[in-house]
Amino acid sequence: MEKTFDATTAEPRIYDMWEKAGAFKAGANASRDETFCIMLPPPNVTGFLHVGHAFNHTLMDILTRWKRMQGYDTLWQPGLDHAGIATQLVVEKQLAEKGEKRTDYSRKDFITKIWEWKETSGGMIQQQDKRLGAGMDWDRSAFTMDENFHDAVIKVFVDMYNKGFIYRGKRLVNWDPHFETAISDLEVENIEVDGHMWHFKYPLAGDETYEYVEKDEDGNVTLRETRDYIAIATTRPETMLGDGAVAVHPDDTRYAPIVGKLCEIPVGPKAQRRLIPIITDEYPDMTFGSGAVKITGAHDFNDYGVAKRNDIPLYALMDTKGAMRADGLPYAEAAAQAQAIAQGGAAPADTTPINLVPDDYRGLDRMEARAKVIADITAEGLAVMIPNPALADANDEVPGEDPAPPAFIPYVEAKKIMQPFGDRSKVVIEPMLTDQWFVDTDQIVGPALDAVRTGQVKIMPESGEKVYYHWLENIEPWCISRQLWWGHQIPVWYGLDLGVADEHNPSGELDEVELLGLLLDGMVHRGEVMHCGADFDSVKSSFVFDNADIPSPLSHASVIEVADKAEAMERFSASLAEYTVTQDPTHLVFPVWRDPDVLDTWFSSGLWPFGTLGWPENTPELQKYFPGDVLITGQDILFFWVARMMMMSNAVMDTDPFHTVYLHQLLRDAKGEKMSKTRGNVIDPLVMIDAYGADALRFANAQMAAMGGVLKISEDRIKGYRNFGTKLWNACRFGEMNGVFDTQTVRTASVQDLHATHTVNRWIIGETAKTLAQVNAALESYRFNDAANALYAFVWGKVCDWYVEFSKPMLLDGNETEKSETQATMAWVIDQCLIMLHPIMPFITEELWQTLGKREKMLVHTDWPTYQAADLVDENADLEMNWVINLIESTRSARAQVHVPAGAKVPLLVTGLDTRGQSAWDNNSVLIQRLARIQSLTRVDSFPKGCVTIPMDGGTFGLPLADLIDVKEEIARLEKSMQKLGKELGGLRGRLNNPNFATSAPDDVVAEARENLRLREEEEAQIKAAIARLQEIG
């Protein structure tokens, strides 16, 4: 064997071997009926393996490998998410490099481009996962845009639509002006930025005035003046153009005199200044700004609420790119319509078509419009003014220089404001009133909440459950439509609304005039009818059915599919025109067009747990592996994904998708900082694998996976676990050099076959069994760190540090029986180490497994042990070996204290050795002498002067080193021990002397304390005696 494991060459070779053997296929190595299924959270198809994936894939791999070795029928289901926005962005960037845009292509051609990209560059992460050693069933790899997955998505949409869980509506949504699509609340990041708050005057209508009175806390008047305006404060002046009201708090006495009156929006052409009402609402904060808030229902979520409550019209001001609208009627006409509404005229159902952007603002960017609003208002003298603070300390200005600074300046507060940004686009999100599709989450949230409340689904750590409740109990409707091209297109078709009102058509027949009238009247404004179905054919019949009710000849029109509404209008009018000439109804067409929007990516990933298994087909895999077992994912997608899977699975499958959710935190660098390219602190898992091997990275991942813990990954740690691998490697190398491994015959010996008689062997067998119990218990409760630590402590701290050393006398100088028993035991122990470590460190263990013997199966498929600690732990062997270890350590320590050269062999004395101590010595004298570098043991009645004392249970040992010893130093050493001992004794005596302790504490605790006290007192006596002896010399 080489001195170290060469991960670089071995790991790809081993992975290849596993894959070729089908080691990770669903059901591989299954020897029982129980299944174990984990769904990989599908990485974005654009994704690369980062430390977060590496971490959470390691945990899933550990569990899956462990269960597979236990004979479960396992499936670790891999796959990729089509990631709507992210993927479209990647491909758009590529086009941009060639100077092209998405819109240079047709939708179909652009989607073809994305598929081409996906085939060549997508899914890199899957190759990288193989380097990590992730054992997924790659042949089953799914993709959320696959044909059968698509079927599942469409079926769920249609079913939920039919159940009334999905609806279309005009609501205020988060709009991303870069991607020109709606996004969900979760895709918005609120970031605090430096902003400003402007204060403006809204003049009262009809030159009205009122007494404005401000009072302090005690009710004393601090300001009284006559005002002809109401002052408002805003961070978004550009939205003033769409104001529908000014709101004040109902308790605000300052504005009570003018509530119900009208005021004027101080911007736009003078001739068409709009008047808006002053209303009361609980929303305004009296202490914030002026206490009065302008209400722009179409551009702010809070204002939207106020507007809805108070029936204030909503005026949309911006287009899909976030620029001021340039469509619709000229401003003067639009403003007149709005004015009529404000003064009590009937508002149309939808006021958003009214464009209230003044002509000279149309087409301006949001920020340009803001600057212009501020400039216009200030120029007109309607900005609130304050004394210029620059004048306060401007006494020494030089006359004749710059023009004198103004005495008053506009009141603009610098303020931190929370601004919404798109998590992908990083541009400022605009609340926009648009038609979108929503999941009525209220209707499907119930079972998802109950599942966790009743404990059917367990979220770990437990704190995750509180967060889950909090979010789901306050859940908002989920906006699922996206104005993108890449994704599952919404399966809804629209048609022109031909429902002709009775008063227009008392005869039930449409004559040509009426038909033409239909067109001229603008079916645009009449609305649309829609039907939802899996495909055009299935909605076609619904439209035909609808039309059967409308008057002939239109009831005979044949339903055809066209691209969009414009084409539908065109085709429809052409067919009507033809009809007016021919009077032949058979050529009449009723064109319908499909909703162009696609579904939120999370809508499809919400179906992942069953969509990947072939649903809606009732496949054998679906029957076998659904519902799955555990979901391991980052806390950050608890809402995005976990909650939605819970809702969707319950809505569609009527059951929970898994029974356990394991949440982990975001991975950070060694200092706990978020990793980011700009900070330059990104750790690339592949670089770590190149440097230290995948096993080291995996072990580090497992070791830091404390429940709910902060995850800080550092190269030092990974390096440390590479060293651990080397340690294991060399223990095996030692075994190999000492003929431990028979590589000629298949090794099948069970622990019972060992018939170990020697204490050392019996001890290590017991330690192995204890470790197995610890590892099982840890993995059962997802405490990966405990499993890793137990294995590290066992392999390094027990096997390498002690067992290998203890074995040397028997392997090198022992008789044949001793030697062969020890060889067999060591072979078994090392095999157990490899088996138990395999889920965490699969590569090095598989390599050693196959190097160290002929095997029935690869390690990846080797049976996980089932022996019990209770059957294998030998209490006596345990006591004896711990005594031996204790004696060796104490002797080494004493030697080091008095600076005995490490290599020197020294004599050892003992007094008062009891029978147990004597037998422990007799059984292990060879190895004690070897490891503590002892020449000989002599029983004495009393120690000579200048003897270093080693107190032990069952006897006092001493090193006669009078010539080496520094008496003062040795007394100091012993006194330090006494001090420590004194503290312990104090605690023990304190407890035992307290009568309440004996009565209240459990018996075993009392007994343990008594035994402890006995031992400590014995030790105390030994040390006291030793000090006394030394003082005789000193």
Add this chain to the structure above:
RNA sequence: GGGCGAUUAGCUCAGCGGUAGAGCACUUCGUUGACAUCGAAGGGGUCACAAGUUCGAACCUUGUAUCGCCCA
């Protein structure tokens, strides 16, 4: 502002009712026949602070302080 959490050795973190642990770092010694990616020995902590519950608190309760994260 609301919610969740953290504060333990120089660093990174376990422990979450029986009196303090690991790894790394540090100091000293050491090429003894698996391993210097190593071995041996050692130093280092009023477990953030305060009060309470308890025979007993790092651990439970309540406050305080500081720091994170999520949501407004």
